[in-house]
Amino acid sequence: MPAETARLDRAAAAKLRMVCGFARRANRGRRPGPGKTGGACDNGRRTPRTALRMTARPRLSGPPVIRAMTPADLPAVLAVQRACYPPEMNEAAAVLRERLAQAPDFAWIAAVDREIRAYLVGYPSRLGKVTPLGGGFEPPATPDCLYLHDLAVAPAAGGRGLGSHLLRHALAVRPGWPVALVCVQQALPFWQRAGFVERRLADPVQAARLAGYPGPARYMVRPAG
Numbered sequence: 001m002p003a004e005t006a007r008l009d010r011a012a013a014a015k016l017r018m019v020c021g022f023a024r025r026a027n028r029g030r031r032p033g034p035g036k037t038g039g040a041c042d043n044g045r046r047t048p049r050t051a052l053r054m055t056a057r058p059r060l061s062g063p064p065v066i067r068a069m070t071p072a073d074l075p076a077v078l079a080v081q082r083a084c085y086p087p088e089m090n091e092a093a094a095v096l097r098e099r100l101a102q103a104p105d106f107a108w109i110a111a112v113d114r115e116i117r118a119y120l121v122g123y124p125s126r127l128g129k130v131t132p133l134g135g136g137f138e139p140p141a142t143p144d145c146l147y148l149h150d151l152a153v154a155p156a157a158g159g160r161g162l163g164s165h166l167l168r169h170a171l172a173v174r175p176g177w178p179v180a181l182v183c184v185q186q187a188l189p190f191w192q193r194a195g196f197v198e199r200r201l202a203d204p205v206q207a208a209r210l211a212g213y214p215g216p217a218r219y220m221v222r223p224a225g
């Protein structure tokens with residue numbers, strides 16, 4: 001091998017070792033999530049998907065700010081919703097606005113670098129009751145659980161603890177209460193990890209509401225305590 005080519009190869013190898021070292025240090029202590037690899041350098045190959053993840057995900061500098069949602073947040077909240085769900089699962093702006101007016105103490109956003117990246121909305125409800133997709137909240141006179149209607153984290157900020165932060169925040173608002181929700185898309189392991197278990201709905205009206213959610217939808221409850 002000509003001396004110049006060998007020198008360039010050695011320089012490239014040193015650069016690769018340095019980049020892999022950074023990636024390993026950044027990922028230390030993190031378990032790979034579903035569909036995630038152990039990092040772009042774990043097997044020496046970079047697929048288009050891992051390359052996209054490395055470039056498309058903004059770094060989250062600093063801890064997220066969790067605060068109550070306000071009507072002014074709705075455009076950003078709708079943008080997160082659009083990024084997280086297929087069109088048939090997107091709920092109208094007017095519905096979101098009405099729910100926020102009904103239960104302002106149970107709607108939060110998570111912001112990183114002053115940008116809204118995630119939200120969680122819920123309200124006090126009754127066990128066994130499901131909010132239909134696109135329907136209004138129906139706060140009962142005597143609630144017996146916290147119902148979480150929607151938790152969504154923008155994909156670019158996913159897998160970095162924002163969902164867990166928001167969930168912990170909501171649980172702290174009604175400590176000791178059971179918590180119920182409808183689990184959709186690929187969120188089942190997330191909710192199971194947080195202590196939620198699937199529960200059958202005996203009431204046919206509520207079962208029909210659950211069936212109104214596209215894809216596999218499960219009614220889940222996290223017991224009191």
Ligand SMILES: CC(C)(COP(=O)(O)OP(=O)(O)OC[C@H]1O[C@@H](n2cnc3c(N)ncnc32)[C@H](O)[C@@H]1OP(=O)(O)O)[C@@H](O)C(=O)NCCC(=O)NCCS
Nearest residue numbers: 033152153158159160161162163164183184185186187189
């Ligand atoms: C489900 C969702 C809210 C998770 O939010 P997130 O911020 O990415 O989750 P976190 O980073 O807090 O993850 C917490 C833990 O759950 C794990 N996890 C998250 N999503 C997971 C999934 N789909 N499958 C398996 N594990 C998952 C993470 O690896 C992490 O585990 P760790 O603490 O051991 O590292 C997010 O993926 C999302 O918004 N999805 C699209 C919208 C949606 O479907 N919402 C759920 C409606 S029921």
